[in-house]
Amino acid sequence: MRYSELTRRYFETAAAAGTLTGPGVARGEAGSRAQGTWVRFDLRVEGTPGRRRISAARFQAFACPHTIAVAAWVALQAAGRAPEPALPQDVHALRRLFDVPVENLGRLLVVEDAWRAAVRALDEETEN
Amino acid sequence: MRYSELTRRYFETAAAAGTLTGPGVARGEAGSRAQGTWVRFDLRVEGTPGRRRISAARFQAFACPHTIAVAAWVALQAAGRAPEPALPQDVHALRRLFDVPVENLGRLLVVEDAWRAAVRALDEETEN
Amino acid sequence: MNAPAYLDYASTTPVDPRVAAAMARCLTAGGVFGNPSSSGHVYGADAQAAVEAARAQTAAAVGADAADVIWTSGATEADNLAIFGLAQHAKERGRHIVTARTEHRAVLDPCRELERRGWRVTYLHPDRGGILDPAMVASALCADTVLVSIMHVNNEIGVVQDIGAIAAACARHGGARLHVDAAQSVGKCRVDFAGCGADLMSLSAHKAYGPKGVGALLVSRRRGVQIEARQFGGGQERGLRSGTVATHQVVGMGAAFSIAAAEQEADGRRAAALAVRLRTGLAALGGVRENGDGARAVAQIVNLSFEDVEGESLLADVAAEIAVSTGSACASSSSEASYVLRALGRDERLAESSLRFSLGRFTTAAHIDRAVAAVTAAVTRLRRIAGVCATAS
């Protein structure tokens, strides 16, 4: 299996790997280890409702290099953005960006699902 | 096809190849060119009836190297011998001597037949 | 950057320089380049002599008669020829074949093809260590069983089957011929074709420091084994395998097998020490599972699964440091994890996270140390990313 330069870099660095704890933190996950792909995001937000910004994001993943790279990229891109259910780029664009074989598109959907779950959890957290 | 040293020598030299003419000469042949093996012997005899000796022998052959070698050997051995229907050695001994593949034994029988025909012709010549 | 340490000898070996030199002498105009079938001249005769010398070397290395050796293009062709050739020959006697789930695809796929054509095939399950109980083979034999095909050394986990006992079971049955895929055996353990009681045996040169693209099927003459040809033409190899014999290739195989037999013990001792070093080095990680019964395996093949690590990422992470094989689907043409490990009862995830380290003649302690360091770093990192020993970053 050959990986693109970008995939290699994000996979090897996996800079935002880890977890967050404390107030203002929400967690979302998708997939399962048993099925071979599992991704989790922890998000911390700051700011007033209506003008909230993500101040920190971390990910965890049991997954192939493409999935880890994309999850790592998503977590890095997140800081400073508004917590929206849509990824900074959609999965098709991400598939092209990271040169992911089309048969592995499903794995990127796991990343998207985990992200959405985290954003949803954030909303719930805020509502509470 | 590999040939023994002896076969090579007699095939390459073919010393007694040729024909004889004149009085006291008889000719015998066997086989056919169309079938791939043909041998002829010319024999000249000297001496009194009852004490005749072959004074010269020549052969011609359209044949494989083994057959040519054996015919050449027979012709060379002939000089000085009594003209008898039996070869100096029988075909089985010759087959071993010249390392002839057993499936080619039939070709040596052509040599024997040609020799016998020549000796028979000699007898007829003398009777006349 | 340094090239990764090569630890994939069970996939293929580099050609031994002594073998390469022997091959080089059979290529160009100055050398033995003739067609071994051209018996009419010295170029052909010299080539034929070289081919026959190689046949004798090959036979001697595996306890066979030279006349048993049928050259092929590798063990895949040998396996196909053995299975289809025997099945075709024996088809009036019976159409049942016994083999095992852990065989190489070069055995399993011909068996599947025969199933499509109406043959019946029994696929035996080995135990969790990968070993087949000879009694299980015996009880699978039916009245119409014509062939048993069992490998000697398994290519993924290295376990060695008890061929002698399996041959004895076939002998008691009477009608079943035994084919042994010994593609992985030569140089790793002793091979004794005549002594073990097998009827047919597949060999490959490129697993034993010979060239790729050449192998042999041993067809025991002493045991009167008969098979049908599958490739027709010039009538080479007793009519069982037509096609110009590649002098340099079989000369390479002969030389390689000769060396392999002579150096097998020394190679094995060295490999055993290196395998201990590898297992010990990795044990510290925890959650490391041995695939196959290591006590019944050749020293050169060590197959380990790493808990809580995704297989493709593991391979990608170590790829710059070591070249190994994996049970992961990503590295195979199929979409499933190793069917061999699955047959031992490993779940999909553990099969995916397996690495096969295969050691060889040129493996050094430094290579092993590099492997231990790379795998330790990768497993630790990936477990951390997966949150297995998670601490907040």
Next chain:
Amino acid sequence: MNAPAYLDYASTTPVDPRVAAAMARCLTAGGVFGNPSSSGHVYGADAQAAVEAARAQTAAAVGADAADVIWTSGATEADNLAIFGLAQHAKERGRHIVTARTEHRAVLDPCRELERRGWRVTYLHPDRGGILDPAMVASALCADTVLVSIMHVNNEIGVVQDIGAIAAACARHGGARLHVDAAQSVGKCRVDFAGCGADLMSLSAHKAYGPKGVGALLVSRRRGVQIEARQFGGGQERGLRSGTVATHQVVGMGAAFSIAAAEQEADGRRAAALAVRLRTGLAALGGVRENGDGARAVAQIVNLSFEDVEGESLLADVAAEIAVSTGSACASSSSEASYVLRALGRDERLAESSLRFSLGRFTTAAHIDRAVAAVTAAVTRLRRIAGVCATAS
């Protein structure tokens, strides 16, 4: 004693030194020795890249797409795969095959085997020059014809069939696929797979200064040709030919074909001049008959029969000076003289007394002069022994 002059290039060629050098780089530990199927690491990836580069070279040399190339162990395997593979695939559409009496045994013997299995085969007669009339092929096509197998350059007499016209006949028929055995073509004449309209084409490396034991079957993707596999296992070569691809072998074939295509014209010009020298030199003997239509043959193959000379003796007599092939039964595994020459209407004796002089890249005028001298001496001597120009000794 000087080694005999090699004039048997149609049997096999020495490997070109440039090819041998390319092969040597794919053998030992320093080189590209990985298994091309081991995509998980750089050793495998490098080998795969070398294999694909060789595929592109091979395809380019014969006017094919790289994707058409299925590596095999030689033209014998390619012929078998084409014939059995197509017959198996098309068996519901029809079971009739058209071929010619002058084909290589690697084509004829598979056809005979198919006859035993219930197929019908028409064996066309060429004219006395060895040429097949395309109209005769056309009229042999029946409703159930699924395959026509006609060679390009004949290995014994060098004549070149009009493949384009035969392909046109198959195209008009609609249902018959055309397989072309082009084992002898590369380097001797232009080969244009896509252009000639063939569906399948067999190639061999060792007739064109590449290594023995490797070849290819071209399977036209553009024309949607489908065949069934015969060798099962790892699934290499689009699943059509399982077995580890031998990197050094296919790299050798790619290099050899590349050189052959580039140098074909120059090689051909040189060979043509040498062939004239040979024919002229031997004409003085009288009773020399050309086998095959020389005007329709490649320059490199000159096949002559010598009247009033026994074939085996002729060969034995010249063997110390030149290495050639003969139509004589003594040099073949069968007990009959060349069936190819017999099919041209030559009687047994003339077929037996034929010599095939095949010229190549390393043939010089000195080799030809030696051949002329040796054959002249031998024919003269043997005719004298046979009493053809008999004078008393």
